Amino acid sequence: MSPQYEPVIGLEIHVQLSARTKMFCGCILSFNDPPNIHTCPVCLGLPGALPVLNERAVHYGIMIGLALDCDIAERSLFHRKNYFYPDLPKGYQISQYDVPLCLGGHLGDVRIHRVHLEEDAAKLNHLGTSGRIHGSDRSWVDFNRGGTPLVEIVTEPDLRSPEQAREWPALLRTTLRQLGVSDVNMEEGSLRVDANVSVRPVGSTELGTKTELKNMNSFRFLERGVRAEIARQIALLESGEPVVQETLHYDPSQNAITSLRSKEEAHDYRYFPEPDLVPLVVTEEMLAAARADMPAELPVERAARFEQQLGLHADTAWLFARRTDLGDYFERALAAAGGNGEPATIDPVELSNWIPQLAERIGTEADPAESNVAPESLAALATMVKAKEVSRDAAREVLTRLVDEGGDPRAIVEREGLGAITGEDDGIGEIVDRAIASDPAAAEQVKSGNGKAIGPLVGYVMRETKGRADGGEITRLIRQRLGL
């Protein structure tokens, strides 16, 4: 029998910092401006020009380090990473190497290896049908992007599934957005994620040979790319072939993976300390300034509060942490329920369960605050469900109406006659009797102690009442009728 395989995934994330100016010069940062208008001798790599470190970028780097619970180095170094390419005007990129700004740390259950500062390369535009360098007629370089401040965040290989490779970067993006340090827009390239993927037999503690997967410009493609690569590697191993260490390109339109370069073709970057810059010394004042600019509550802290103080299910708590719009909506609904100075009577868990349902109805990317459903309406609906004033099935129907037309859930229940049916309601006794009559064998089994046999009887009543009756209540009524 072939072994079960476990994926092991680490991420390298490049984040463009939304400082006003570039990493090592005073040129303005822009997006979509005409090419090569934001340039100077420094970011063009003209002879004799020298870099000067952007203080704002350092400030943002420290904030990111604090948010990821990293150790902020008192003294870190910049290195030159040497390679030739037309988007790299100096022939080297100024980056941090063995003494980065931030070490260690974690975000949720994924550990952070390091966070360092560096400069972005310029943008290459390849003219031709493919849009890629191969097969292009001509390539233009736009230096507007060259020298944009970047942080690179490197995780430990702690992710274990393609889903996590989508969800965890989303949590990171929310965190960075909340810090206000980046636009974190994957399509515009201000957030870029590369994945290091390997697989190993379940139970093994050794790491398999990894490949590096590039060019995934959305979380969905990231998940799909990682899934495809895991499948590719497992197929290789199962057919007795080794995984080769290489850098891969993921093409989402074809769901295809192609090799960019093998380990043998890897560059020797000849890193050495950048002699044009002095060591970056982080003072107490700089740390204090970064702390002062931190938001009151980071997404991970919010998730912890939801989970520990409000008792939310972990998946929901982390969903609300990743999706600030959902989390904010939840909090507004929660507050609405306790409005007018009265203590909240709502069950937070009940409420939280209705938000993913709302999200599903309005489209997974949409902000519920923009929908027809006011937070207080959803809170009212959840409260009615909890109080068994309306059944779950009926409440789903009410929610659909709320999404379509808005309004007050109580009025919809009233108008549509969707209120829960209880023992006191007229006609319910008759329906229960019909249920027992329809399946006497089941009734006998229930009477003789087979509790599970009640299912078809309950189902009958549910059908007859179009889901308005509460399952527990129906069970109680049937058993009562059977003299149990």
Add this chain to the structure above:
Amino acid sequence: MSELIDLSAAAAAERIRARELDQAELFDAYRERAEANDLNAFTWVADGPPARNGYADKPLGGVPVAVKDLFCTEGVPSQSGSKIIEGYRPPYTATVVSKLDEAGAPLLGKTNQDEFAMGSSNENSAFGPVLNPWDRDRVPGGSSGGSAAAVAAGLAPWAIGTDTGGSIRQPAALCGIVGLKPTYGACSRYGMIAFASSLDQAGPLTRDVTDAALMFAQMIGHDPRDSTSLEFPGEIALPRAEDLKGIRLGVPEELMDEDSGIEPGVRDNYNATLALAERLGATVERCRLPHAPHALSAYYLIAPAEASANLARFDGVRYGLRVGGDEDLVTMYRRTREAGFGPEVKRRIMLGTYALSSGYYDAYYGTAQKVRTKIAEDFSAAFERFDFIVTPTSPWTAFELGSKTADPLAMYLNDFMTVPMSLAGTPAISIPSGLSEGLPVGFQLAGPAFSEGRLLDAAYALERVIGFDGSGARK
């Protein structure tokens, strides 16, 4: 005319300020001489005096300055002696050149140099060798050979150059003028086409110590565009010392022993200079710089390593030479750099690339950096007991053109006594201390970081008693 040319820069500035001399007249006198340029000292000469007025009342009085080719000067060719950026006209001006202009020293011309400052004879220039005005069959030294020859020959009142391992001091010595390599960080490097960033420093090449002090005072200071530049502690006054009473001079055993290859004439001159110093009240004792003999090896790893990265930008993509632009990218890179760089530059790029390569870094670059630290510690220890370390600047006087080009190692030995201070980042000055067989000899004084004021004072006191006459080169 000849009277004008015989004025020191300080004396000329004095006369201009007193309105006894017209600034434009002085400019034109030098401009004509620079233009005639039979030493190949200049790669570009200004058309005429600057249109802007007001130089006369500035500290440098409008006395024009010759600037080494590698300083970027807006709209003016700045080629660093290399074919790969032949005719390159930068869109901006180097900080020290701007500072000198603002202080009253307009640009006279750009001076020839070894390609990317790599050389000790100026024979590595893509624009041909510079000739030594004392003997035109001989080299002026390098890499600031054009600046040194121009000042010595009276083609310029003064000049600036850069010193990475001796590139100001050695040509100053071989041409019989004063050359100051400042403390690393004293002058901005912004706009200097880099050779080895952790070593490069701008400094003056002048006819006498007073001129050096006058110019240096206007070059120093922190530049927000150069993170490695520093605010100079204190001010640089014009030197006035008349003696060397209480000054302790250290003679480093390791640099002066029998193996160091110092020519007998140079050694005799050096000893005579020490005797003069003692007469002025200095004490002279032997001192130790135990790691100094390894300085040259460390230097020839660190400097090429940094150069290999600094010169990567000359790739044919954005400016300068491009060869084979219709081929694929790598072919274009290769052909451009093959055609654009001279042999010495290629040698050092290869050396530096190798020294930084994966698997060799620790053995070469890493070890060299450790040696560098040890050398700096040697100097710190020595300066606890001595005010200055003194050596001949160069083991030789000017040598014949072509005599060392076939042997790079022999050429590198030129820097034996100048490289240690470069690695330590400490200042040193070379002053002419006499002639040996008709050729100038240089005497080097090195002090601790930011001791330029005291260094210039001591050099001035010595200069007075040496009484060197450089007029022989100003024909």
